[in-house]
Amino acid sequence: MKKLGSQTVKFENPPSIIGTATIVGPKEGQGRFKDYYDLILKDSIYQEKSWEKAETKILKEAVEMAIKNSKIPTSKVEYFIAGDLLNQIISAGFAARELGLPFLGIYGACSTIAQGAILGSMIIDGGFAENLVAAVSSHFCTAERQFRFPLELGNQRKPTSQWTVTGAGAMVLSSNIQNPRITHATVGKVIDMGEADPNDMGTAMAPAAVDTIIRHFQDTGKTPDDYDLILTGDLGSIGKDIAEDLLKQKGYDISSKYSDCGVLIFYPEQDVHAGASGCACAAVVTCGYVYKEMLKGKYNKVLLVATGALLSTTSSQQGETIPCIAHAISIENL
Amino acid sequence: MDFVMAFVVGGLICLIGQILMDTTKLFPAHILVLFVTLGAVLSGLGLYQPLVDIGKAGATIPITGFGHNLVTGVIQDVDQYGLLGVFTGALRSAAGGITAAIVFGFLMALLFNPKSK
Amino acid sequence: MPIITKEQQEYKNFAKSKRPKPPLLKNMIMAFIVGGIICTIGQFVLSFFISRGLTPGQAGGPTSIVMIFIGAFLTGIGVYDKIGKYAGAGSVVPITGFANSIVSPAMEFKREGFVFGVASKMFIVAGPVLVYGITSATLIGLIYYLLKLL
Structure with a gap:
């Protein structure tokens, strides 16, 4: 299996x-x-x-x-x-x-x-x-x-x-064998914690990221120590803070190796408020920085938890809350 | 003196808008709709004209002044034409502003493109 | 509206404590100053028309037209959104902001054509303003008419 x-x-x-x-x-x-x-x-x-x-x-x-x-x-x-x-x-x-x-x-x-x-x-x-x-x-x-x-x-x-x-x-x-490789994948469930503000995606998505991270650890038996870097997609500074706190409450302290692509892409002085988002957010960090540093061996075990908010302008205008998802992949040098 | 009062009254109306924007979930579009309606209602109650007397352009330039302008027109036309004035007054008095907004809007859209951010 | 569970309510309260507040005082000061400046410019225009022999009542119309032109032009050359970033309501509430709300979507949707793009999107913000402004003014006019009959 x-x-x-x-x-x-x-x-x-x-x-x-x-x-x-x-x-x-x-x-x-x-x-x-x-x-x-x-x-x-x-x-x-x-x-x-x-x-x-x-x-x-x-x-x-x-x-x-x-x-x-x-x-x-x-x-x-x-x-x-x-x-x-x-x-x-x-x-x-x-x-x-x-x-x-x-x-x-x-x-x-x-x-x-x-x-x-x-x-x-x-x-x-x-x-x-x-x-x-x-x-x-x-x-x-x-x-x-x-x-x-x-x-x-x-x-x-x-x-x-x-x-x-x-x-x-x-x-x-x-299927050619060379590093880095995708060893595990955790498919997330849609989580909706009742947030409805389309100008505050980080808060809406953080619980989905937390759910997937905990599920990943429980399913694989891994702990945060099994990774050099745990990276969420685009929670931004507020969502990252929330995710870290929620994980701590559930007994997982990942703060020493945790970051968020949305927090990292821009410097704070670039005036992007809570950070970056968008499909390309997790993608350019993973395919750029993470991939290239894995080739050099700076990181050997990375958990990417890309997050998404599954809303539309129609659902927002109809007053719906924001359903969110997070998928995790382990990228490792074997 | 008119300039000082215009600054203060206009500034205060915008400040109220800012407080609403920052403390509620209202978007700028909601603020504009709210303010135009508020201006109309205050005008109907006879409360906006005193503000115009004090603040001059400070009370007419904010969008509340647009609501006031619409109501002033309606009331003038009702006085002159009766029931028909209910339907003609608002747009008659705002005709210049609305036409300017449409024509200049169209013209600018022909001339310019949005800049990349 | 979806029903909020107890768990969701708890999260709402928790998230609220994490959420940064807008810098209200700074925003208020900026809105006051920029809004004030725009109205002062309006006063200059108004005074100009009055000095040319119009009554204050007559001068209001041409003043609006000039201010709308200024707002539309600054939007066209890409300046108004930069003012708006700092001024907030200070540049939204004046009639120049109304012009901005017409020009910005008209420009933005030019690529979708001149009928379904420019002309129809022009009113995404201005349309509601006109609808509610005109409807409320008309209702007030009707009430005024009925009161006069009494």
Whole structure:
């Protein structure tokens, strides 16, 4: 049996991450991980006619770069698993139109990169493919106009609000044996603690992250000591604080090795309030910083817990609370 | 003196808006709707005109002044045309502002694009 | 509205203690100053029209038009949202903010076309303002009419 406990999978032949690529916007390029991105755009419209076209283009180029970095010919890539934040995941669908790869479109809001990695790993460990690529994108300007307000509207952002990352991250997964590898995956349940404020996603998502982390430890029998780094997706400073406290209350002290991609991407002086968010948030940190530092051996055991808020403007306007999800993957050098 | 009073009255109206925005979950759009309605109601009760007398532009430039303007027009037209005035007054008196907003809005949209952030 | 369980209520209270408050005093001061400045500019325009021979009642209309133009233009060149970031309600509440709420979506949705983009999205914020402003004014006018009949 490859299944551990109720929600976790232990891969028999852990799939390898054989190549990654990240593309980010100019603001992200001034942030903490500026040396880890493959391409930093000078302008987030990227010579396109609309923000949506720009997002499609960065997703497509990130996938092409990742395949190139993996040294596998494109003809050997069997699936393209991708998602984004836009209605009907148009960035992913339109990138797939350009790429011409068999496409599985997925949606997990900002947790999508972990969802893609889990499904991809299952496909590979299940023997249904040898190589595939999982990718996501998000774009500040496309997300703002879909979820919030026109860019030029003179409104004040709340201190709890987060800044959608402009960027794309792609990883090529393979049955070829090389480090780092995806060893475990914990698929999260949708948790809704009754938060309804779309300007405060961190608070809404933290309980989902906590639920998945505890489930992961219980299912695998691992403890926080089994990891060098535990990274949540985009809880931001408020959500991270809450998650840490909730875990401590439940008897798991992870504070010494815990961080959050949303907290890390931008420097505090970049004025993003509670931090970063968006599909690309967890993706560019994982495919950029984490992957490259794992290759160098700075980290050997990383738990990525990507978080997503499964709301829409319609559900928000109808007064619904925010259902949230978190998926965990263990990435290890074996 | 008019300038000082305009500054103070206009500033205070905006300050009330800020308190509402920061202490409730209201969005700027809610504030605008609330204030225009509030301006209209205060005007109907005869309470807004005194504020205009004190604050001048400080009371007419905020969106509450727009509500006041609509009501002033309605009341004038009711006096002049009776029941028909109920339907013509508001837009007649606000015609300049609304037309300017639509035409300049359209023009600016033709000329400019949103900047990347 | 969904029903809130006891567990959710407990979390709500816990999260509330973690949530940073907006810097209310600073925001209030900024809103007061910027709102005040915009109204002072309005007063300059109003005084100008009065000095050209209009009555204060007549000068209100052209003043609004000029202020709406200023708000629309500053939005077009990408300045108004930067003011709004610091001023909050100070730049939302004046009529220039109303102009901003019309121009910003009109520009933003240009790529969706001139009918379903620019023209229809123009009123996402301004539409409700007009609906409630005109409806309440009309109701007040009706009440005034009925009172006059008595």
